[in-house]
Amino acid sequence: MSRQAYQDQQGQFGGNANFQKQQDYQENPARFTGSSNQQTIPKNNNLGGPRANQGQSTGNFANQEPNYQGNYEYAQVDQQNGILRQRIRELEDQLHRSNQENDNLYNRLTLTENELSRTKEILLKMGDTAGWKGAQVNDLNNRYHELASGHNQFLENARSHTYTVQRELEHKDNEIKRLKNLLDERNDKLKVVTVTQEKNFDRCLTLDKEIQNLQEENQKLRRDLQQKSHELDMSKLSHKAEGTFMVEVEHLRGDVQRLLDMLRNTEEYKEFADIADDSSHSIRYLKDIKARTYVDAKCHTHCKFIRPCQCPKTGENQWVEDEKLLWVPEEAFRFAHEFRLKYNGELTDTLIEQLLFELNKIWSKREQRLLKRVKGSAASETASLRRQLAFNPTYDEHQAKVTIQRLQNQLKQAYKENREAFAQRERRNPPGTHYVNETLKINKELHKSKKRSEQQNDVLKKKVANMELHKYGDHAQKAIFMEGAQWMTNKILSEIDGLQQNINSHAKQFHEKQEQLLFNNEKDASSSFGPGQLSVPDPNLILRKCDWFLENVDQDIYTFKSKVQQLNRHSEKDMIDANQAVKTIQKSKTAIIGTF
Incomplete structure (x- = not known):
């Protein structure tokens, strides 16, 4: 080591x-932090x-x-x-x-x-002494x-x-x-x-x-x-004065309207009141024009033309004007004065044309009101004449009403005979024909429903083909949707085949039982009345067989409808779940991308 x-x-x-x-x-x-190891915190850090x-x-x-x-x-x-x-x-x-x-x-x-x-x-070295030193x-x-x-x-x-x-x-x-x-x-x-x-x-x-x-x-x-408060006080005073003036103006307008209504009741000034109505109930008098009228001459307004007339009081011939010519609509009077103030009294060719244009519009409105008033009076008079004609029918109208009443009675009689013939139709037809017709109708309706189912099947197949050709961005959603559509199509096809088989089996059983019933009736008839004599089948038995057939068909149709509705509900639920799953996946992808 x-x-x-x-x-x-x-x-x-x-x-x-x-x-x-x-x-x-x-x-x-x-145990380890004593007084010597403690750190003091500086006071002025x-x-x-x-x-x-x-x-x-x-x-x-x-x-x-x-x-x-x-x-x-x-x-x-x-x-x-x-x-x-x-x-x-x-x-x-x-x-x-x-x-x-x-x-x-x-x-x-x-x-x-x-x-x-x-x-x-x-x-x-001490080989000799190895024995005693070995230990x-x-x-x-x-x-x-x-x-x-x-x-x-x-x-x-x-x-x-x-x-x-x-x-x-x-x-x-x-x-x-x-x-x-x-x-x-x-x-x-x-x-x-x-x-x-x-x-x-x-x-x-x-x-x-x-x-x-x-x-x-x-x-x-x-x-x-x-300063504004002072001005506001002054404006309030002027506004109050203006309000008083407006109240007086409204009273004057009411008085003028009352006078116009009074003039309308007179024969002499009835047309003048109509002119005031056509001018929006507001006209102005031209006081600065030095023209004499029948009122100024204190003469009666019997003539309608502008020419000299002899006053019955003085006996002199005076040139007088019609009173209507000195009264103009207030709108035209106000527009002319505003026009003069706007252009400082200077008139050019363009301004004169504009003035005439605006005045022409005002008088056109007056003429439209006149026409409207004339049309209204004519319509009221026409309505009154129609009411009079309605209460005084002619001989031709009376004859037409009598003819119409006779034809209505004949039509009611024909309806009655038709209802009686329809009620007695079973007596004219052999027993069981009604049930056979109903059976044929039901069979025809079943064929129509089958045809509609085949058309729906073709439409679904086309939709499935279009869905297969359509390229989705999300392969998971495409697989889920296509799988659900294919499953739904197969289920509908299987249900349609099952319905067709049930209908065919019921129809076959019905024909077999009907042939068996006819054979039994023929056998009973030949044994009871001799050969060649046939008896009418029992209507109650045919009715029971037809009811059995109709009940089975109705049951099959109801079962088919309930299954189709259930398939639709399941398919809608699966589609909603698939869409929610796709949205959840997209949200999770967005969240993961956002985190990175």
């Missing part, structure tokens, strides 16, 4: 001893630098709780680092002492081996083997203990690295808090300036508010 290997074994043994002490320290740290002190002095603008928290955590980390460094120094001292002990033992073992080798040489040599060999085995066991224990101590040291190194990283992270957070505090201080200064500006703007707004 070399000296280096022996020292390694001794180092491992020292490591095992240190690991044992470390375990004792973890179980009861009070200024980790933030001058910025942190500035943050303490300006406590009105930022919260200093993160600094205190960081200092406390840093003190704890520092205390733990001191304990770990003290423990590492103790472990290194123990390792050094164990190495020294291993050196001493190795020296003693070397001396013992040298002494044994010299003893062997002496024993070889001593064997004793020394046994002692040597015992020492060697004990030393090997000691080396094994030292090696395992050293390996354990090395693992513990690696764990402690990782813990120290983690605490250092945590300390760096805390320092980074303290730096961020310091920068945030500076920004908050600058923000506070900016906010102070903004507050001053807002206060000045607020004072300005207050002055504007006082």
